[in-house]
Amino acid sequence: MTFIVLFLLIATAAILTFLQWQRSGRLLYALALLLFIATGVGILPKYLLGSLQVPYLASAAVADMRWGAQNVIVLLGAGTEAVADQVETGTFAYGRVAKTAILYSACRKSAGQCKVIVSGGDAQRRGVAEAVVYGAYLEQLGVDKADLTLETSSRNTWQNAQFSAPLLTRDAGQVVLVTSGIHMRRSLLYFSHFGIDAKPVRADYLAAKGNWFPLAYNFWVTDLALSEYIGVWRYHAYNLLGWNAPAVKPALH
Numbered sequence: 248m249t250f251i252v253l254f255l256l257i258a259t260a261a262i263l264t265f266l267q268w269q270r271s272g273r274l275l276y277a278l279a280l281l282l283f284i285a286t287g288v289g290i291l292p293k294y295l296l297g298s299l300q301v302p303y304l305a306s307a308a309v310a311d312m313r314w315g316a317q318n319v320i321v322l323l324g325a326g327t328e329a330v331a332d333q334v335e336t337g338t339f340a341y342g343r344v345a346k347t348a349i350l351y352s353a354c355r356k357s358a359g360q361c362k363v364i365v366s367g368g369d370a371q372r373r374g375v376a377e378a379v380v381y382g383a384y385l386e387q388l389g390v391d392k393a394d395l396t397l398e399t400s401s402r403n404t405w406q407n408a409q410f411s412a413p414l415l416t417r418d419a420g421q422v423v424l425v426t427s428g429i430h431m432r433r434s435l436l437y438f439s440h441f442g443i444d445a446k447p448v449r450a451d452y453l454a455a456k457g458n459w460f461p462l463a464y465n466f467w468v469t470d471l472a473l474s475e476y477i478g479v480w481r482y483h484a485y486n487l488l489g490w491n492a493p494a495v496k497p498a499l500h
Contacts, residue, residue: 248470249286253279286469287461295472296453300428303449307428309349312448314357317420321445322347322385323407323434324367324377325427334373336384339427339451344381346450347425348388360420362394366411370402404430404478408437409492415443428452429471433478440482442495 256279264272285291305311322344326337336344347363354361363385367377376399386392396414401407415422424445426434431447438445455465485491 248473249282249466253283256282283461287465288459289455289457289462289465292455292465292469292472293457295469295476296429296455299432299472299475300449300452303428303431303447304452306431306447306449307346307452309346309353309448312350312353312423314354314359314361315421317360318354318423319362319364319415319419319421320347320350320354320423320425321364321366321411321415321438322381323404323424323426323430324365324370324381324401325430327371327373327375327377327380329373334375334380336380337377340377340381342451343425343427344384345388346448348385348390350423350425350448351385351390351394362396362419363390364396364398364411364414366398366401366407368399368401368406404434405437407434408441408443412438412441412443412495421446423448425450429475433475433482436479436482439497440491440494442497444497 256275260272260275260279262272263269263275282291325340325343327334327340328337329335347365351361351363365378365381365385367381369376376397378397378399382395382397385395398407398410398414401410422438422443422445424431424434424438425448428449428451431449435445435447453468453471455468456462458465482491486494
């Protein structure tokens with residue numbers, strides 16, 4: 248995405264220069280260079296990532312959780328990997344799965360009711376849903392199969408919320424949402440739209456790498472951050488256009 252923006256800036260600058268609009272062309276060339284440097288050395292991604300994740304810095308502390316009589320932990324998928332003839336938990340999903348297992352263990356120690364909903368279909372078309380893969384891993388980490396509900400139809404974050412909401416009845420009690428820090432703002436927004444007032448618990452934190460020379464890593468995390476902002480903006484735009492499913496009022500517990 249970042250490179251597409253850079254390409255468009257440079258292409259537009261070249262066209263303007265060809266049309267003898269030298270000053271405008273030079274301005275866009277300078278803007279493209281500034282964007283390239285700011286992104287590559289970590290300045291831009293640091294700002295974008297911080298804005299998305301800083302509000303949830305403290306949400307990773309399991310020891311601070313206050314468990315109720317009834318609790319549901321919702322784990323959002325982050326992909327799978329095809330390894331030989333098997334489908335395994337995706338590289339970026341291990342933190343989410345581990346955090347869910349830790350939360351479940353802490354919840355069980357509180358003597359409250361603890362359920363886990365794993366939300367994720369087979370968006371990558373590997374032949375098995377993310378929820379199924381993660382569910383098997385959670386069982387190995389100590390989550391009771393009887394406490395697991397697998398939502399296997401969703402293919403994106405919007406559907407995670409849409410398809411998980413019916414599984415969260417009005418007597419579900421406290422809902423804990425587990426996903427990556429960078430993904431939390433958009434996820435909470437979508438779940439709120441479908442009437443779910445969830446408590447956020449981030450599984451991981453993504454940081455930019457400051458460097459004197461541009462790093463490919465910083466372009467990658469910038470793209471991830473931008474995709475989250477676009478998801479939030481798209482939600483509000485669709486609301487204005489009436490394209491989103493009707494909003495649901497949060498359930499009263």
